[in-house]
Amino acid sequence: QVQLVESGGGVVQAGGSLRLSCAASGLTFSKYYMGWFRQAPGKERQFVTAISRTGDSTYYADSVKGRFTISRDNAKNTAYLQLNSLKPEDTAVYYCAAARWSNAPTAVGGYDFWGQGTQVTVSS
Numbered sequence: 001q002v003q004l005v006e007s008g009g010g011v012v013q014a015g016g017s018l019r020l021s022c023a024a025s026g027l028t029f030s031k032y033y034m035g036w037f038r039q040a041p042g043k044e045r046q047f048v049t050a051i052s053r054t055g056d057s058t059y060y061a062d063s064v065k066g067r068f069t070i071s072r073d074n075a076k077n078t079a080y081l082q083l084n085s086l087k088p089e090d091t092a093v094y095y096c097a098a099a100r101w102s103n104a105p106t107a108v109g110g111y112d113f114w115g116q117g118t119q120v121t122v123s124s
Contacts, residue, residue, distance in 0.1 A: 002026040009118030022096030034079040038092035050105040093117040
């Protein structure tokens, strides 16, 4: 079965950095768009960033543009999210997701598989 396993979350001070990883198994990784979403307590899950199958196209939410960077290594079946210049409002559970088709790479409903999430907490 398909598994997406996130890692790398933690507690960091404002201005700090983290690198999240998403290890995929049970699917042909190179055939899937990969996305990262986040969900803060009491809020809806929101789009953060996405990357195309080959990595030649990326998408970012305005709130993270210039601070976060998505990447992927198809040989390792892993997607990454580099979080820099973190702010307290970035605190959330971060989820990676895989989409077979690219119709809606920024939409929650556009993804077929989801990980369990990793907590990122940014203290002020």
